[in-house]
Amino acid sequence: MSAQFSSECKLARPDAEALLDRYVGLGILRACQGSASIFAVALNGSRWMIECPDVLSAELKQLFRGIAIPMEPGCRHEHLVIRLNADRYELTAAGKSIGVLGRAEIIPAIKAFLTEALLQTDFTLALHAALLRLGDRQLLIAGAPGAGKTTLALALSAENGGSLLGDDIVIVDEKGALRGIPFPAAVKRGSWTLLQTFQPGVTSCPTYVRSDGKEVRFIPGDIDSDHIAPARSTTMIFLRQNVARRQSLSKMSPLLAFQRLLTEAAAPTRRLTDQAFAALSKAVNISGVYEMEVGPLGQAVEIIRDL
Template identity: 35%
Template sequence: MLEKTSAEMVLRPAAGAVFALLDGRSVLFSETRQKIYELDQVGAFIWCKLAQGASLEDVHQELGQLGIDEQAARQFTWQAMNIWIDRGLLDLDWRMSANCAFSTVLGQRRISVRAANWDLLQRLISLFCVPDDSGGQEDIAIETMVLDDQVFFRGNDASIHRCKAAALAPTIKAHITERLIRSDHWAFALHAASLAKCGMGLLLCGQPGAGKSTLALELVDAGFQYAGDDVALIGADGTICGVPFALTLKKGSWELLSRLYGDWNGVTHCRSDGAEVRYLPIPDAHNGCLSASWIIFLNRVASGPVELTSLDQLDSIKRLIEGAFAADGKLSQAGFFALKRIVAGARSFQLTYSESAKARRLLMDLCNGKA
């Protein structure tokens, strides 16, 4: 059960949303969407009460006086409110204390997270490896609060998003990642985990499910410095900046997590794709730029020996392009030349493996000059 919010929230019609009666039928007109939405009798009652400044509890009580039981009143109210929020008809405004806050730096951008209570903040702190309270202008600001067991958050653009409490951290992570990718500072991004060994960068490339996070966990345990397990931001000069969110581990990795870190009882979060994940913050995460010395394309198979296959620059750059994505959906010429610089300065391999422990040993030998 979520802790009650300590923030003050106001629900009110959005600018450009007006209520009207047409032949006795209740409608809402959205100037923004240029659409008319018809309301049933209960919906019209709820809208008018909220427009008059009534609280949700007031609305529920008055629906009760009309013969609607409390559970049904809450269900009707939230069904209507969720539709209105999604259509931009209803605004939620809140003010919260600056004390319940956390800040960090990711992708050379300052991230600020403020929550209505400590329960919400703790759910989000687990997303990040290293706090940074040095101050300075925030580039990405997130505010989140809970109302009647629903969780809402807003970013710099002030638009309201909602999700279940269990999905809050993954949803915020996706929101921040998208903002970082859209930053003008980076040419494009790669689906890749990034690690450092003696100042040299290692990229583990692969689409979701390729095993990047599990293998990154193995390598961190072997002494590599963690720099990110999902997305690597690429500058026009070919420099690589990992995004060191906490390691995201799905159910298949929890046994390994427990072996390495004892009985790990981290909070379980639910992603939009339905996967259950846990987050492992890495205290000494690398939070700067790297030059890639090794590029590893993961090929996880059901069984068989572990094997490294050397790739030439052309094959490597083709594979990197397949895993690259930019804010506008296109890899620019500058992005292509950035990739060219990366592969020219690195050795590229395909890693075929079925067991992460064996892959770990082979990658350690490679980075130590033994493979």
């Protein structure tokens, strides 16, 4: 661990060892048998140093590559520790145990923890939605849980010129610009077959179990610094539950779109400020807004491509 810490933090080996010893003394890290890995992630201005067993390291770094940052000496980091004990993983943050989980549960638990940590940072407004770049356009997809926004977003991102910028959380800045948070997209079991044509790799991804008992597979978002930078939305699509599996697309009023986005939006201290209200209004008013029922996935992709 000291060799890796020395390399990633650009410290002399003795300094790295002394710093690790200090972390152990403070209870931030725990001296243990077996090798461990350390890497860092950024969550909207806050930094987290993650210590995990080597057996998880490559997997975590791949899944969370969109928020990974270099380790920098002198920077303040919060600390998340994953410890392996027999066949169970203990998740600890700031010295407090978050839970003890099995192998299939630990990755969803880490994503859930980092999501909650992100929502404790300083931001104007956060939307529960997916954000994509389609060529020179930006597309936001919103909908109630189970409406199929992740499935549609991943299918669209496979298009030529398509990129998934965020699957679950979209930050609205004070000017009404949108920025997706590039956590890995969680694909539920019912969508694995639907996505095979668009995302062939989904068939070989490991299967995990979320805290709600649902089986998911994770697909990392597309990483490009130009894509992650805030950009104005041009199109918003609100998915509607579609039991009959019929295909439809219709114009939607900006007022209704505003109300729908607010239904599952999050704001610091759970209070919608005048600034957040104005920012969301601006984001909606400069966008083309539609409501959609998704039938066959391929048809839905074609319709949106031709908008």
